[in-house]
Amino acid sequence: MNTLKGFSAPIVTGVVLFGLWEGVLTLLNPQGFVLPAPSEIVGALIDNWDEVYQGARITGFVVGSGLIAGIILGILAALLVTRFRTANETITPLAVAVNAIPIIALAPIFNNWFGLTSPRSNQAIVVALVFFPIFINTTRGLTQVDRSQIELMESYAASRSRITREVRIPNAMPFFFTALKLATSLAVIAAIVAEYFGGRQDALGPMITQSAGLTRYDEAWAAVLAGTAIGAVLYFAVIVLERVAMPWHSLIRAQEGET
Amino acid sequence: MSEESAVSEAMSTGEAESQLVIDIRGATKVFNPGRSNQVEALAEIDLAVEPGEFITLIGPSGCGKSTLLRLIASLIPPSSGSVQVNAKPAEQARLDRDYGMAFQTAGLFDWRSVTKNIELPLELMGWSKGDRRRRAAEMLELVKLSEFAKHHPSELSGGMQQRVAIARALAFSPSLLLMDEPFGALDEMTREHMQDELLRIWKETETTVVFVTHSIPEAVYLSTRVVVMSPRPGTIASTISVDLGDRSAATRDDPAFFKKVTEVRIALREVEG
Ligand SMILES: Nc1ncnc2c1ncn2[C@@H]1O[C@H](COP(=O)(O)OP(=O)(O)OP(=O)(O)O)[C@@H](O)[C@H]1O
Numbered sequence: 367m368n369t370l371k372g373f374s375a376p377i378v379t380g381v382v383l384f385g386l387w388e389g390v391l392t393l394l395n396p397q398g399f400v401l402p403a404p405s406e407i408v409g410a411l412i413d414n415w416d417e418v419y420q421g422a423r424i425t426g427f428v429v430g431s432g433l434i435a436g437i438i439l440g441i442l443a444a445l446l447v448t449r450f451r452t453a454n455e456t457i458t459p460l461a462v463a464v465n466a467i468p469i470i471a472l473a474p475i476f477n478n479w480f481g482l483t484s485p486r487s488n489q490a491i492v493v494a495l496v497f498f499p500i501f502i503n504t505t506r507g508l509t510q511v512d513r514s515q516i517e518l519m520e521s522y523a524a525s526r527s528r529i530t531r532e533v534r535i536p537n538a539m540p541f542f543f544t545a546l547k548l549a550t551s552l553a554v555i556a557a558i559v560a561e562y563f564g565g566r567q568d569a570l571g572p573m574i575t576q577s578a579g580l581t582r583y584d585e586a587w588a589a590v591l592a593g594t595a596i597g598a599v600l601y602f603a604v605i606v607l608e609r610v611a612m613p614w615h616s617l618i619r620a621q622e623g624e625t
Numbered sequence: 626m627s628e629e630s631a632v633s634e635a636m637s638t639g640e641a642e643s644q645l646v647i648d649i650r651g652a653t654k655v656f657n658p659g660r661s662n663q664v665e666a667l668a669e670i671d672l673a674v675e676p677g678e679f680i681t682l683i684g685p686s687g688c689g690k691s692t693l694l695r696l697i698a699s700l701i702p703p704s705s706g707s708v709q710v711n712a713k714p715a716e717q718a719r720l721d722r723d724y725g726m727a728f729q730t731a732g733l734f735d736w737r738s739v740t741k742n743i744e745l746p747l748e749l750m751g752w753s754k755g756d757r758r759r760r761a762a763e764m765l766e767l768v769k770l771s772e773f774a775k776h777h778p779s780e781l782s783g784g785m786q787q788r789v790a791i792a793r794a795l796a797f798s799p800s801l802l803l804m805d806e807p808f809g810a811l812d813e814m815t816r817e818h819m820q821d822e823l824l825r826i827w828k829e830t831e832t833t834v835v836f837v838t839h840s841i842p843e844a845v846y847l848s849t850r851v852v853v854m855s856p857r858p859g860t861i862a863s864t865i866s867v868d869l870g871d872r873s874a875a876t877r878d879d880p881a882f883f884k885k886v887t888e889v890r891i892a893l894r895e896v897e898g
């Protein structure tokens with residue numbers, strides 16, 4: 367119910383925006399040159415469905431596999447680092463510093479490492495990009511725990527792993543999901559931009575550069591639309607996962623008057 | 626319950642007179658020693674608590690009451706001196722789960738329902754699901770929150786949360802109860818009701834209680850002994866025995882009660898200087 371309500375507003379906004387876009391373009395730019403109208407983009411999408419679908423599958427796989435690997439590595443690293451206090455105090459600031467590197471800028475270098483036409487380099491970019499925010503935020507969530515909650519568990523002589531399970535992990539969930547929402551949108555951007563520089567030539571990234579190079583803007587936009595769809599599907603999946611994983615959290619947000 | 630606890634029960638009844646529940650000798654606590662933010666919280670505390678006593682700690686804010694309670698609970702070690710609980714090092718008593726604790730802040734888990742919060746210590750002690758459910762329901766009845774069993778803490782008021790925390794502390798009937806201003810967030814009527822309930826439980830279960838409060842009447846009403854602490858670094862300035870017999874509504878209007886209240890007030894005024 368709530369989930370549906372949360373999505374109806376952006377859908378309505380989207381429909382209105384596309385309507386405006388279409389209307390303004392038909393009035394001012396009948397050639398549909400630099401910015402094609404939505405109807406033309408949809409037309410190009412239908413005409414080139416097989417290529418776009420294939421490209422979306424390839425890019426989607428890069429995004430999905432990179433996300434999953436980045437999430438798993440990020441969580442494991444966070445658990446490991448919080449297990450040892452000194453590790454946390456040395457590695458976490460380092461990770462924050464490394465995170466400041468614009469990882470997407472490394473795409474040409476990664477291509478050299480993994481081979482120009484291998485999707486591995488694109489995957490590696492996504493993994494690196496997802497890893498750091500997940501790692502840093504989850505570590506924060508695992509360590510920034512109410513002191514009396516830890517003391518309470520210690521007063522019950524609870525083991526370390528029990529404290530991690532009962533207190534630290536639930537406490538880290540909101541931190542993790544905040545990072546994950548950020549990471550999913552970044553992952554799509556990163557995958558497509560990385561594909562500009564190499565990887566499989568039938569992915570969405572090359573499709574955009576090639577179509578734009580041939581001034582077939584409607585096809586380029588069709589590929590962008592496919593990338594947007596990947597991002598939207600992932601974002602929706604994350605929101606659903608968040609509600610399932612933290613039913614108590616929506617209670618708190620509802621109370622604070624957020625939707 | 627296990628063989629082990631039956632043995633320790635037999636032991637404690639056998640040596641009831643001689644064995645102190647809490648035995649603190651020359652305990653001090655310095656936080657962050659040698660650093661710029663060093664705080665000398667406690668200086669030379671000696672305190673002996675007999676089985677069945679109800680001790681309240683009272684003193685100005687920041688004098689180290691919570692710190693003293695944490696020492697007894699072995700949540701922090703003393704900087705020097707020794708803390709014994711049930712004739713063993715406090716650490717061992719903690720590992721043996723000899724005490725239950727209610728903290729100054731409720732410290733409930735948002736991700737657990739009210740019932741699940743109360744069941745937490747029972748889960749850790751390996752109670753069966755049915756037993757846990759039954760006990761949690763009893764405790765909720767006691768703190769008058771039965772209809773909120775399935776709610777989450779974020780849906781409760783501060784006072785209600787504190788009552789859940791009290792229910793959780795009492796759930797496994799520990800022989801020693803450590804309570805840090807547990808009634809601070811309650812309205813006057815609920816507070817008096819909880820005081821009477823706590824006294825009833827204390828008497829029925831023959832537990833020993835160490836209770837921190839800022840309220841002089843509360844200290845006098847509840848305790849067998851009021852321990853007055855001086856400002857930082859905290860020391861025990863004086864100890865006032867309270868012998869008012871069985872408490873009831875009438876106790877609160879008893880001249881003997883007011884006399885004790887005045888006595889504690891004077892002692893507090895002296896330490897605050
Ligand atoms: N973990 C800690 N690290 C550093 N200093 C601490 C720590 N815990 C307590 N202190 C300091 O020790 C002193 C005593 O604190 P404590 O919490 O025991 O006081 P209190 O008597 O319980 O006060 P209140 O009545 O306000 O709860 C304070 O000056 C406090 O700043």
Ligand SMILES: [Mg+2]
Nearest residue numbers: 690691729805
């Ligand atoms: Mg305190």
